[in-house]
Amino acid sequence: xxxxxxxxxxxxxxxxxxxxxxxxxxxxxxxxxxxxxxxxxxxxxxxxxxxxxxxxxxxxxxxxxxxxxxxxxxxxxxxxxxxxxxxxxxxxxxxxxxxxxxxxxxxxxxxxxxxxxxxxxxxxxxxxxxxxxxxxxxxxxxxxxxxxxxxxxxxxxxxxxxxxxxxxxxxxxxxxxxxxxxxxxxxxxxxxxxxxxxxxxxxxxxxxxxxxxxxxxxxxxxxxxxxxxxxxxxxxxxxxxxxxxxxxxxxxxxxxxxxxxxxxxxxxxxxxxxxxxxxxxxxxxxxxxxxxxxxxxxxxxxxxxxxxxxxxxxxxxxxxxxxxxxxxxxxxxxxxxxxxxxxxxxxxxxxxxxxxxxxxxxxxxxxxxxxxxxxxxxxxxxxxxxxxxxxxxxxxxxxxxxxxxxxxxxxxxxxxxxxxx
Amino acid sequence: xxxxxxxxxxxxxxxxxxxxxxxxxxxxxxxxxxxxxxxxxxxxxxxxxxxxxxxxxxxxxxxxxxxxxxxxxxxxxxxxxxxxxxxxxxxxxxxxxxxxxxxxxxxxxxxxxxxxxxxxxxxxxxxxxxxxxxxxxxxxxxxxxxxxxxxxxxxxxxxxxxxxxxxxxxxxxxxxxxxxxxxxxxxxxxxxxxxxxxxxxxxxxxxxxxxxxxxxxxxxxxxxxxxxxxxxxxxxxxxxxxxxxxxxxxxxxxxxxxxxxxxxxxxxxxxxxxxxxxxxxxxxxxxxxxxxxxxxxxxxxxxxxxxxxxxxxxxxxxxxxxxxxxxxxxxxxxxxxxxxxxxxxxxxxxxxxxxxxxxxxxxxxxxxxxxxxxxxxxxxxxxxxxxxxxxxxxxxxxxxxxxxxxxxxxxxxxxxxxxxxxxxxxxxxxxxxxxxxxxxxxxxxxxx
Numbered sequence: 001x002x003x004x005x006x007x008x009x010x011x012x013x014x015x016x017x018x019x020x021x022x023x024x025x026x027x028x029x030x031x032x033x034x035x036x037x038x039x040x041x042x043x044x045x046x047x048x049x050x051x052x053x054x055x056x057x058x059x060x061x062x063x064x065x066x067x068x069x070x071x072x073x074x075x076x077x078x079x080x081x082x083x084x085x086x087x088x089x090x091x092x093x094x095x096x097x098x099x100x101x102x103x104x105x106x107x108x109x110x111x112x113x114x115x116x117x118x119x120x121x122x123x124x125x126x127x128x129x130x131x132x133x134x135x136x137x138x139x140x141x142x143x144x145x146x147x148x149x150x151x152x153x154x155x156x157x158x159x160x161x162x163x164x165x166x167x168x169x170x171x172x173x174x175x176x177x178x179x180x181x182x183x184x185x186x187x188x189x190x191x192x193x194x195x196x197x198x199x200x201x202x203x204x205x206x207x208x209x210x211x212x213x214x215x216x217x218x219x220x221x222x223x224x225x226x227x228x229x230x231x232x233x234x235x236x237x238x239x240x241x242x243x244x245x246x247x248x249x250x251x252x253x254x255x256x257x258x259x260x261x262x263x264x265x266x267x268x269x270x271x272x273x274x275x276x277x278x279x280x281x282x283x284x285x286x287x288x289x290x291x292x293x294x295x296x297x298x299x300x301x302x303x304x305x306x307x308x309x310x311x312x313x314x315x316x317x318x319x320x321x322x323x324x325x326x327x328x329x330x331x332x333x334x335x336x337x338x339x340x341x342x343x344x345x346x347x348x349x350x351x352x353x354x355x356x357x358x359x360x361x362x363x364x365x366x367x368x369x370x371x372x373x374x375x376x377x378x379x380x381x382x383x384x385x386x387x388x389x390x391x392x393x394x395x396x397x398x399x400x401x402x403x404x405x406x407x408x409x410x411x412x413x414x415x416x417x418x419x420x421x
Numbered sequence: 422x423x424x425x426x427x428x429x430x431x432x433x434x435x436x437x438x439x440x441x442x443x444x445x446x447x448x449x450x451x452x453x454x455x456x457x458x459x460x461x462x463x464x465x466x467x468x469x470x471x472x473x474x475x476x477x478x479x480x481x482x483x484x485x486x487x488x489x490x491x492x493x494x495x496x497x498x499x500x501x502x503x504x505x506x507x508x509x510x511x512x513x514x515x516x517x518x519x520x521x522x523x524x525x526x527x528x529x530x531x532x533x534x535x536x537x538x539x540x541x542x543x544x545x546x547x548x549x550x551x552x553x554x555x556x557x558x559x560x561x562x563x564x565x566x567x568x569x570x571x572x573x574x575x576x577x578x579x580x581x582x583x584x585x586x587x588x589x590x591x592x593x594x595x596x597x598x599x600x601x602x603x604x605x606x607x608x609x610x611x612x613x614x615x616x617x618x619x620x621x622x623x624x625x626x627x628x629x630x631x632x633x634x635x636x637x638x639x640x641x642x643x644x645x646x647x648x649x650x651x652x653x654x655x656x657x658x659x660x661x662x663x664x665x666x667x668x669x670x671x672x673x674x675x676x677x678x679x680x681x682x683x684x685x686x687x688x689x690x691x692x693x694x695x696x697x698x699x700x701x702x703x704x705x706x707x708x709x710x711x712x713x714x715x716x717x718x719x720x721x722x723x724x725x726x727x728x729x730x731x732x733x734x735x736x737x738x739x740x741x742x743x744x745x746x747x748x749x750x751x752x753x754x755x756x757x758x759x760x761x762x763x764x765x766x767x768x769x770x771x772x773x774x775x776x777x778x779x780x781x782x783x784x785x786x787x788x789x790x791x792x793x794x795x796x797x798x799x800x801x802x803x804x805x806x807x808x809x810x811x812x813x814x815x816x817x818x819x820x821x822x823x824x825x826x827x828x829x830x831x832x833x834x835x836x837x838x839x840x841x842x843x844x845x846x847x848x849x850x851x852x853x854x855x856x857x858x859x860x861x862x863x864x865x866x867x868x869x
Contacts, residue, residue, distance in 0.1 A: 179489060222496065226510050232616030232865065233445055251616070290611060292444055306444060320444070341443030362442035362869035363851040388443075410485065410854050 032069075032154025034117050039070060041147040043077040046107060046123055049143055054084040056103030056126070058094040061111040066158040070111045070119070078107075099126045109145055113159040117151040167419050168371060168381040174413035175213040175402070178202055181234040182404035182412040183249060186278055187393030188240030190260050196395045198402055198414060199245045201238045206247055208260060209414070211395045219265040225253040228289065235292035237285075239278035246272035250287050276317070277310030277346075293320065311346040311392070314353050318344045322360035328353070328374070337372065343390040347371075347401055349419045354378065356401055356417075358387035365408065369401075369417060378419065385413060442869035445852065451623040451866060454633040456647030460625075461730040463592045464535070464583075466759055468658055468779065468842035469646040471582040472861050476623060477607055478587055478595020479864070481506070482580040484782060484857035486655075488814070490576045493615055494520060494586065494596055497576045503546070503568040504575050511614040514588045515600035522564035526556035528587045535760050538583040538778045541793035542786070545572035545805055570806035573817065577857070578786040582779065598864045599623055619867035637845055644863065649845040650692035655703040655859035656841030657787075659696060660734070660777040662741070663794050664833045668772040671723055672835050674748040675741060677716040685838050688736035692841040699791050699825040699832070701839035703859075704784045705818065706825060722751045726771040729756035734775050737837065741773075767796075775837075782857035784821040785809070791825075795832045804828075 046055075057075045061067035071087045078085040088094055088101065098106045109121030123143040151159075160169055175198070184201040190208065191197070197216065198209045206219040227250065236249040245265065248255030257270040275282035276296060285294040285305075293304035296317065308317040313329030318340055327334040341358035348354070354373040361367065367387045371378035389404030401417040455473060462470030465478070483491040490497070494512040498505040512520040530553045532539045543549045547569040556564050568575070588594045598618040599607030608622040628636060636642035664672045681695030700706030723745070727738040735756070742752040752773075757765055766774045776794050780787040785808045792801040808824065811817040829836075842859050852865040 179485075179487065222492075226614070229611060230511065230614060230616040232619065290617060291447065322443070343443075358443060360443050362849075386443075 032152055032158060034149050034152040034155045035066075035070060035073065035158065038111075038117055038119055038147050038149045039073040039077055041149070042107075042109065042119055042145055043074060043081060045143065045145060045147075046078060047081045047083060049123070051083065051123060051143075052104040052125065052127070054086060054103050055105040055107055055123075056088040056094070056098035056101060057085055058088040058098075058106065058108045059111055060109070061159075063113075063159045066111055066113070066155070069158055070109075074107070074109075095124075095126050107145070113151055113155060116148045117155045118146075118148040120146045167378040168369070169418055169420055170369075170381055170383060171416040171418075174405075174415050176209055176215075176414050177407070177411060178207075178413075179411045180204060181406055181410070182389055182414070183234035183236045184238040184247070185389040185391050185402055185404040185414065186238040186240050186245075187391050187395075187402055188278070189394075190240050190243055190245070191262065192243070196393050197240065198393060199238050199240050199247070200404070200414065201234075201236050201247050201249055202412075203234045206238070206245060206256075206258060206265065208245065208265060213414070217260060217263060217265045219256075219258055219267070221249060221252065224256075227251050227253055227287075231287075231290060231292055233292040236287075237274040237276075237294070239272075239275065239282070241278060244268065248272060248274040248287065250292065276305070276308035277315075279310050279312075281313070282310050283308065283315065306342045307344060307389075309344060309346045309392075311348065312353065314346050316344055316346050316355050318342065318357070324355070324357060326355050340370075341367070341387065343387045343404070345390040345392050345401065347392040347399060349373075349399055352376070356390050358390065367405070369403065371419075381417060383415060383417075385415075388412075442851075445619045445865075445867040446869060447617075447619050447621070447867075449620045449868070451618075451620040451644065451863070452636075452642045453623060453625045453644040453646060454628050454636045454642035455625055455645075456630055456633060457627055458730055458732055459647040460627040462759075464759065465585075465592065466536070466538070466583070466777070466779065467731070468840070468858070468860055469844060471779065471858070472842065472844065472863060473625065473646055474592060474595075475582060475585065475597070475860070476599045476863060477593045477597035477601050478585040479597045479613075480580050480582050480585045482576070483862065484577045484580040486782075486855065486857050488577065488783070488857065490580060495525075497579070498563070500565065503566045504579075506564040506566065506579070507562065509614040511612050512596050513612065514594065514596055515610075516588070518588070520586055520596050522561055523557050523559065524588060525564050525586050526553040529553055529584065530557060531590075532583060532587075535763055536583045537763060537776065537793050538581055538780075538790060541778075541790035542575075542578040542581050542584060542781065544789055544793060544798075544801060545569055545575060545809065569802065570809050571812075572805065572809040573812060573814070574781070574783040574786040574809075577783050578781040578789075580856075580858075581781055582858070582860070615864065618864050637847065640847060640849075643847040643850055643866075643868070644861075645845040647843050650841055650843045652692045652841070654692065654841050654855055655782065655857070656692055656694060656839045657701060657703060657780045657782065657858055658777055658840040659701050659780050659787075659791075660737070660775060660837045660839070661791070661794055662835040662837055663766075663774050663776050663796075664835070665772055666833065668723055669833060670719060671745065671750060671773065672833070674717060674719050674750060675744055676835060677714050678744045678747065679837075681710065681838055684737060684740060688740055689733045689838055689840065692843065693733075693838055696836045696839045699829055699834065699836050700784055700787055700822060701780065703839070704780070704782070704787050705822050706836075716748065718749045720749050722753065723772040724753045724755055724770075726755050726757050726762055726766055726774040728759045728762050728775065728777065730759065731777065733840070734777065738775060777840075779858060782859075783814075784818040784825075788821050788825055791832070791834055795834050 057071050059067045059071040075085040075087050106126050107123050109119045111119045180203045186199045200207045208216045231250040238247045245258040255272045257268045258265040274285050285296045288304050295304045306318045315327045318324045324337045324340040325334040339360050341360045343358040352373045354371050356371045359368045367383045368380045370380050385405035385407045391402050393402045403415040405413045459469040465471035465474030481495045495506050495508045508520045547567045593601045598613045602608045605625045609617045611617045633645050637645045685693050697710035698707030702708040727734045738754050745752045849868045850866050
């Protein structure tokens with residue numbers, strides 16, 4: 001899947017001339033100096049050996065947007081340098097296609113971004129020596145190409161644009177890594193400062209985390225009276241409500257209401273009830289003894305759930321058989337969704353309600369976040385690890401999803417996913 | 422229009438959908454195939470035996486690969502005097518009797534008679550015998566272990582499987598996620614402090630190597646103990662040749678003739694590696710022996726004790742016999758059960774003995790075990806009090822490695838080799854991780 005042509009065009013425009021002017025006459029801020037520099041280095045090297053024109057350019061990358069931008073830039077640079085060039089269409093057998101499209105030289109590079117933005121490949125002729133007979137002997141100059149530059153934001157955006165389906169973007173690094181498993185995750189603005197916070201129930205403590213992943217406060221759970229029948233899986237509910245954290249760990253006899261003093265979490269002594277969802281119309285529930293399940297009360301269906309969410313009249317429930325129901329306001333029959341895992345949340349993006357859910361795979365090394373909307377689908381986004389919790393959050397003014405992801409080392413990550421506008 | 426179709430497609434619920442597996446599924450029977458030598462290791466002194474035994478006799482705590490201590494049956498509290506052990510609510514023996522400090526103390530008093538690993542863990546406790554005797558008679562909520570000197574690694578070493586609380590005389594009379602149900606079976610304990618295990622029970626079958634491998638391949642078994650293993654996992658079952666002061670010259674004859682790597686390759690089998698230093702490579706010990714001296718010659722006879730139920734030990738004992746014969750010494754081999762080996766060696770039988778112990782995953786605590794095998798309590802206390810006085814864990818580990826190098830030639834303990842957990846898992850098993858000892862934590866296992 002590649003990004004829309006309009007997006008690529010905009011990126012190309014921005015990339016080919018820094019500070020290009022859009023049709024509305026405003027300065028366009030995006031661009032990638034790093035990509036330009038990388039292409040400039042490649043073209044210098046290519047032009048230095050004076051290859052025969054025209055040159056066919058084939059660029060491969062995990063991100064189609066980055067490949068397209070690099071190919072277009074390289075073709076225009078080489079043409080400007082006196083070597084007529086064109087971007088090769090299609091992907092298989094570049095040498096024969098270059099020849100079929102009238103090329104004399106093939107420039108083939110792979111562009112990738114990790115710590116550096118790198119391009120590596122080769123230049124070779126595609127002319128066959130006619131006198132060689134059946135053996136396809138080629139002659140003419142050949143050149144190894146390799147260049148590396150420090151990436152900039154533009155390059156990262158181009159790289160990210162090709163990762164996953166259109167619309168969903170995973171932040172490349174976890175917001176925070178924990179040495180133990182997450183049991184529940186909630187988001188909200190606990191101190192009313194306009195910045196979102198994330199409250200996390202872990203196996204041994206509750207942590208409050210800010211938008212940058214810094215720990216604001218923690219509350220240890222060791223020594224509190226245990227539940228009559230303990231649960232092996234880390235499980236419970238957590239909400240940020242009216243300046244408090246309401247947490248109900250499945251392994252404790254009772255839940256806790258925690259007040260954030262600005263630097264610490266203190267228990268108010270009020271015992272909260274578990275709920276499905278944290279909004280005003282959240283669904284009351286109770287923990288099922290000994291297993292990681294909640295029983296909604298009053299039961300809409302008389303069976304326990306893994307979890308659920310409620311937002312603006314929408315209600316989603318996740319059942320242990322891998323199905324979910326999504327009830328919408330004004331619709332009598334809920335939508336049935338299958339193949340759903342333990343994590344699910346409702347999220348409002350641009351006036352449309354979406355349901356985000358993990359997959360029902362048993363122990364994936366790479367889980368899939370699936371997001372379906374009322375009118376459209378945002379597809380699947382691969383997430384390294386195993387998604388157990390999903391919650392909607394507002395961070396840095398943007399509506400995002402916070403994922404609680406279990407990692408193979410026995411710990412867990414918080415990961416952020418947003419929707420590209 | 423297209424997206425509408427897509428939505429409809431996504432929304433189709435297959436009517437016969439099996440239960441999803443994103444969370445653990447409860448039920449079923451965990452099937453284990455074990456080799457005869459694993460079954461014979463009743464007290465769980467080898468990694469394989471310890472994994473099997475932990476199903477019905479859980480250790481007090483779990484030490485994670487990073488060193489963090491996770492309470493299972495008890496939590497620990499540092500006091501001015503030492504460490505206070507508080508059993509968790511819900512930790513009950515299968516008879517229904519709660520695990521109290523008295524039961525814990527009685528069990529430990531017995532295990533000290535039998536296990537060098539347990540003696541080493543409790544070595545920093547002041548008057549451990551008196552403390553345990555006192556605690557076994559009184560009714561209190563916590564067992565206080567007063568320390569003779571600072572010992573920051575006590576909590577991590579208390580997770581050693583040798584210190585798993587037991588009620589009766591049998592190795593399976595512990596507090597586990599499963600309760601024994603006849604000789605080969607266990608059933609899930611719903612009130613276990615960490616929560617019930619996901620399967621309803623387990624069944625163990627002792628099989629030959631071939632039959633066990635086949636059982637795993639045909640999915641007749643989900644866990645195989647005694648064969649296979651991962652070379653990258655920590656290997657902490659260390660085997661030493663210990664000697665009496667009078668037979669030290671014999672060890673000097675053995676050492677130059679010893680090719681530890683060949684010994685491991687030919688007689689021990691993987692996952693195992695040569696251990697030239699007192700500490701295993703997994704704890705930062707030497708991984709290469711110093712250049713050897715020219716082998717000398719001797720004469721006379723000597724008696725070597727070894728554990729009969731460990732196939733590796735018998736082969737190594739026979740190899741040592743040949744090495745010493747080349748040096749002119751006639752070595753007689755005497756097989757003992759593991760319990761009898763410890764008892765007889767401490768009673769003064771034998772000139773040499775092969776001792777295998779599972780070392781704690783902290784270098785200082787591991788060195789304490791080596792010193793326990795050396796058998797000089799005064800020297801042990803002197804050494805441990807200096808190491809325990811270093812509060813920073815990394816610094817303490819570095820100091821311990823340094824001391825291990827310095828002491829290598831002076832202790833009556835010759836390091837030979839170190840082994841890791843031998844076992845294979847059905848790839849469908851989920852959530853089986855290793856603890857700091859390199860042992861599988863099978864309590865969490867489930868399958869879709």
